[in-house]
Amino acid sequence: MRIPFIYNVRSVMQRPYSTALTALGIALVVAVFIGMLALANGFAAALAKTGSSANVIVLRRGADSELSSGLGRDVASMIAASPHVATGTDGRPLVSPEVYVLIPLGKSFDTTQLANVVVRGVSDQAWMVRANVKMVAGQRPTSGRPEVCVGQRLVARFPHTGIGQSLHFAGRDWTVACHFSAAGSAFESEIWGENEQFMPVFRGEVFQSITFRLKNPAAFDDARRALQDDKRMTVDAHRESDFYSQQSQLLGRILAILAWAITSIMAVGAVFGAVNTMYAAIAARSPEIAVLMTLGFKPSSVLTSFLFESAVIAAVGGLIGCLLALPINGLVTSTTNWASFSEIAFSFRVTPLLLLNGFLFAVVMGLIGGFFPAWRAARLRVVQALR
Amino acid sequence: MKYLPLVLANLGRHKRRTILTILSVALALFLFASLRTVVTTINASSRFGGARRLVALNATGLVFPLPLSYANRIKAMPGVHNVSWANWFGGRYGDGKRFFANFAVDPESYLAMYPEIVIPPDQRQAFLQDRTGALIGKRLLSEFGWKLGQNVTLQGTIFPGDWTFTVRAVYTPTDPAIGDDVLIFHHAYFDERIGRAGIAGWYIVEINDASQAPTIAKQIDDAFRNSSSPTKTGTEREFQASFATMWGNVSLLMGTIGLAVVFAILLVTANAMMMSARERTGEVAVLKTIGFSDRLLFGLVMLEAGVLALTGAFLGLGGAKLLYKATNFNAAGFLPGFNVTTATLILGVAVAVGLMLASGLVPAVRAARLPIVQALRHVE
Numbered sequence: 124m125r126i127p128f129i130y131n132v133r134s135v136m137q138r139p140y141s142t143a144l145t146a147l148g149i150a151l152v153v154a155v156f157i158g159m160l161a162l163a164n165g166f167a168a169a170l171a172k173t174g175s176s177a178n179v180i181v182l183r184r185g186a187d188s189e190l191s192s193g194l195g196r197d198v199a200s201m202i203a204a205s206p207h208v209a210t211g212t213d214g215r216p217l218v219s220p221e222v223y224v225l226i227p228l229g230k231s232f233d234t235t236q237l238a239n240v241v242v243r244g245v246s247d248q249a250w251m252v253r254a255n256v257k258m259v260a261g262q263r264p265t266s267g268r269p270e271v272c273v274g275q276r277l278v279a280r281f282p283h284t285g286i287g288q289s290l291h292f293a294g295r296d297w298t299v300a301c302h303f304s305a306a307g308s309a310f311e312s313e314i315w316g317e318n319e320q321f322m323p324v325f326r327g328e329v330f331q332s333i334t335f336r337l338k339n340p341a342a343f344d345d346a347r348r349a350l351q352d353d354k355r356m357t358v359d360a361h362r363e364s365d366f367y368s369q370q371s372q373l374l375g376r377i378l379a380i381l382a383w384a385i386t387s388i389m390a391v392g393a394v395f396g397a398v399n400t401m402y403a404a405i406a407a408r409s410p411e412i413a414v415l416m417t418l419g420f421k422p423s424s425v426l427t428s429f430l431f432e433s434a435v436i437a438a439v440g441g442l443i444g445c446l447l448a449l450p451i452n453g454l455v456t457s458t459t460n461w462a463s464f465s466e467i468a469f470s471f472r473v474t475p476l477l478l479l480n481g482f483l484f485a486v487v488m489g490l491i492g493g494f495f496p497a498w499r500a501a502r503l504r505v506v507q508a509l510r
Numbered sequence: 511m512k513y514l515p516l517v518l519a520n521l522g523r524h525k526r527r528t529i530l531t532i533l534s535v536a537l538a539l540f541l542f543a544s545l546r547t548v549v550t551t552i553n554a555s556s557r558f559g560g561a562r563r564l565v566a567l568n569a570t571g572l573v574f575p576l577p578l579s580y581a582n583r584i585k586a587m588p589g590v591h592n593v594s595w596a597n598w599f600g601g602r603y604g605d606g607k608r609f610f611a612n613f614a615v616d617p618e619s620y621l622a623m624y625p626e627i628v629i630p631p632d633q634r635q636a637f638l639q640d641r642t643g644a645l646i647g648k649r650l651l652s653e654f655g656w657k658l659g660q661n662v663t664l665q666g667t668i669f670p671g672d673w674t675f676t677v678r679a680v681y682t683p684t685d686p687a688i689g690d691d692v693l694i695f696h697h698a699y700f701d702e703r704i705g706r707a708g709i710a711g712w713y714i715v716e717i718n719d720a721s722q723a724p725t726i727a728k729q730i731d732d733a734f735r736n737s738s739s740p741t742k743t744g745t746e747r748e749f750q751a752s753f754a755t756m757w758g759n760v761s762l763l764m765g766t767i768g769l770a771v772v773f774a775i776l777l778v779t780a781n782a783m784m785m786s787a788r789e790r791t792g793e794v795a796v797l798k799t800i801g802f803s804d805r806l807l808f809g810l811v812m813l814e815a816g817v818l819a820l821t822g823a824f825l826g827l828g829g830a831k832l833l834y835k836a837t838n839f840n841a842a843g844f845l846p847g848f849n850v851t852t853a854t855l856i857l858g859v860a861v862a863v864g865l866m867l868a869s870g871l872v873p874a875v876r877a878a879r880l881p882i883v884q885a886l887r888h889v890e
Contacts, residue, residue, distance in 0.1 A: 144781040151774035155767055162763075184670065190573060191600060191668040226571045227752075236755050239571070293570050294740070325570070357670075373609075377844075388541050389771055392534035396778030399527050403785045459756035464573075466756070 126415060126424050131432035134408065145400045146440035149485050152389045153444025157481040158451055159382035161471040163375055166458070169469035170371035173308035174363035175254060177340040179207075181333040181350060184357040188370070188463050189223040189332045196220075198356045202333050207346035209336040211251050216335070219249035222321040223331035225465055226292045231282050238466040239459070240277065241313040242292065244321030252336050256310060261286045261301030266317055270300040274311035276468040278302055280457070290314070293324040309367065312457075312467040334363060370462040390488055397492025401433050405500045412500050413508035422501040429497035430490060437489020441482040448473060448481065513806075517813045524786065528818065531782040535822025535865065536829065538775035539858050543830035545764040545771075546854045551845045552761070556754030558687035559747030561720040562591075563623065564727055566713040566743040575709035576739050578701070584715055584730055589722050594619035595710035597700060601664030601673060601693075603654070610650060610843050612664060612693035613711070614700035617645075623716050626685045633658070633679035641699045643678035647690035649840070651680050664693075669704055686847020687750070691840070714746070772861055780869035783815050787873030794877045795885035808878040815870030816863075823862030827855050 135142050174180070181202060186192035199220035202208065208216045222244030227237040247266070250256060264270035271290065278284045289296040297316065305311045322328060337346060347360040361369075405412070412425060452473035459466050521528045566584070568574035578595070585593045596615040603610070617638055621627060629637070629645065637643045644662060656662060656677050663674045675695050683690050701708065717726050727743040734741045787794075794807060802810075831850045833839075839848050 141781055141785060144777045144784075148774045148777040148781075151770050151777075155770050159767070185665060185667060186670075187602070187606070187667045224571060225573050237752055238756070326574070385541060385545075385767060385771075388537050389774060392537045392771075392775050392778060395530040395534040396781060399530055399778070399782050399785065402527065403789075456759050458758040458760070466758070 126428040149440030150443035154447040156386040157448035163378035165472040174367035178363035244318035271316040276311040401496035426501040433493020441485025536826035539826030556751040563746040565749040578708040597711040637679035644675035689846035804878040811874035819866040
């Protein structure tokens with residue numbers, strides 16, 4: 124027969140301080156756990172959302188990032204003529220040969236702190252090739268004029284990024300004509316302008332990457348083979364979505380490993396706390412336990428009862444931890460993505476799944492912490508305990 | 511101190527609780543020291559830099575090169591002692607999973623400028639004489655099992671193709687911020703293979719007098735202001751610091767987590783102390799009856815908390831120090847010179863003292879204020 128749960132709940136309330144301290148300890152572990160994984164999640168999500176699976180990005184063979192790549196105009200025109208490229212409503216191929224460079228910009232809060240910001244020179248078609256990019260304010264830069272469009276995540280963090288203001292880089296002034304959003308992706312940390320204007324001021328007659336929309340997204344392998352086997356060029360073709368998730372792998376993995384390492388060490392400490400609490404509880408209540416057993420409750424019922432008690436304390440801690448971690452959802456932070464060497468801004472992402480994991484993590488801590496004390500309770504000798 | 515045996519006996523009564531509490535304090539301080547060391551290592555690398563060394567970059571950004579012809583012009587400027595140049599190579603070894611820095615330098619002038627890079631004289635000679643030779647950090651030697659004289663092939667990511675170098679020399683850095691996992695090779699060979707493009711990623715300028723740094727930096731920038739590649743010159747320390755800021759909010763993040771860890775363990779310790787105190791209410795009353803003063807009892811409880819916190823701190827901080835030293839940890843090359851500093855250890859001990867005060871205070875005050883008559887009622 125089961126011992127009624129109300130017995131545990133009331134017992135827990137008998138010693139509020141000790142219970143609260145244990146639960147809070149667990150809450151902090153859960154909050155750190157959720158917070159760190161939210162960081163890793165947010166970073167991975169920002170890059171994963173950047174690429175589209177319908178797009179292909181072409182780099183020079185062997186280049187592991189856009190920065191280290193270089194492609195000539197001949198390659199751009201060969202790709203534009205490829206039968207795998209989709210065509211837009213105006214009948215032109217959806218191809219964007221792009222110039223990709225990093226420039227140092229001083230941050231708003233401290234202009235001596237420089238960050239490497241991506242400047243991307245795109246073709247007219249880029250706005251259609253990248254389906255997730257949307258103008259949120261201003262007018263699209265006019266071809267031929269020194270105008271740029273700024274990703275909305277840059278606006279608050281860097282000075283001179285308001286519409287109508289001018290940014291100075293590559294020895295010239297560029298008027299900010301518009302702001303764009305890109306569904307929270309890494310594009311929002313970039314400055315876009317016209318590729319033909321950027322070419323002469325940066326690296327000369329060379330594109331860094333060519334991105335195009337696939338006519339048939341399922342035919343990626345055919346397109347890739349056609350491009351890579353083409354003797355006229357030495358290129359690698361990647362699905363855009365894969366390319367950007369690849370870029371997040373290094374830092375994403377570091378963050379995830381860090382999250383697990385830190386929280387598991389913390390968790391051990393918190394479990395020790397739970398063990399102490401439960402042993403003390405059981406020692407104080409051994410006469411009660413003896414009475415329960417005398418009444419005919421089986422040792423196994425005592426075991427489950429105390430395990431349950433420990434799990435309840437931990438679950439309360441888990442809930443508090445989730446609540447503590449919730450406010451960080453959406454908080455914007457930035458770091459350098461070492462795979463591309465550029466700074467990207469992204470937001471912490473607390474997902475329901477993550478909250479659930481945090482909660483389960485707490486319950487598991489409670490069960491582990493409660494097991495040995497509960498085992499001891501179940502094996503209590505009735506006669507001795509009643510003395 | 512004559513009461514120490516009494517305190518130890520009290521702690522020994524619940525051996526399991528004492529051990530678990532000490533271990534949780536130890537884990538907390540281990541984490542605290544590790545997180546803190548991440549921050550101090552990044553800070554140390556940002557403070558690295560010879561006072562007499564300036565770095566000149568392309569003003570447009572660090573991915574843009576400068577013409578090699580600048581070397582002679584800079585060298586001719588007054589106050590300049592020597593000039594060297596380097597170019598980031600970004601080669602990948604094997605599957606590329608283990609990243610390490612590799613760049614081409616002008617070897618003779620570079621090594622002359624960096625006394626922090628220590629090489630046995632015969633190896634130094636061998637490296638200087640072999641155009642396709644490579645100078646590597648001692649960690650790469652042990653990590654990949656390379657040997658002197660062995661050929662090592664890197665795949666160029668920026669400069670395509672397979673690049674084979676012969677390991678000619680191994681260096682040991684005297685300053686940990688330099689990193690012991692770098693591969694350095696001849697700029698002349700690099701330049702030849704990329705078709706004599708005549709480019710340098712950055713210039714290192716050694717000046718005669720450190721106090722002249724701002725003047726000379728301005729002089730260099732002024733000289734190239736109207737050329738196709740204007741420069742941005744600063745001290746080497748500023749150059750390093752700009753890399754450190756790229757980590758963004760890491761310090762804040764590590765600090766916040768460290769705080770949460772310490773606070774979580776404070777709860778565990780405080781709980782343990784309160785449980786012990788509650789169980790001993792009767793005893794405290796007896797001690798008071800036989801003449802222990804309130805102040806003494808306060809001190810005894812505090813001492814007990816102190817033994818828990820400081821033993822834990824000793825284990826945790828000592829463990830961190832020894833572990834990172836023994837494993838030669840450097841976070842896969844990201845944090846060269848990872849070492850728990852004395853300042854961190856002292857801070858850790860301070861945290862432990864804080865832990866003692868915070869966890870012992872409530873039970874100690876309670877013990878000191880305990881009315882004897884009431885408490886003795888509990889004693890059966």
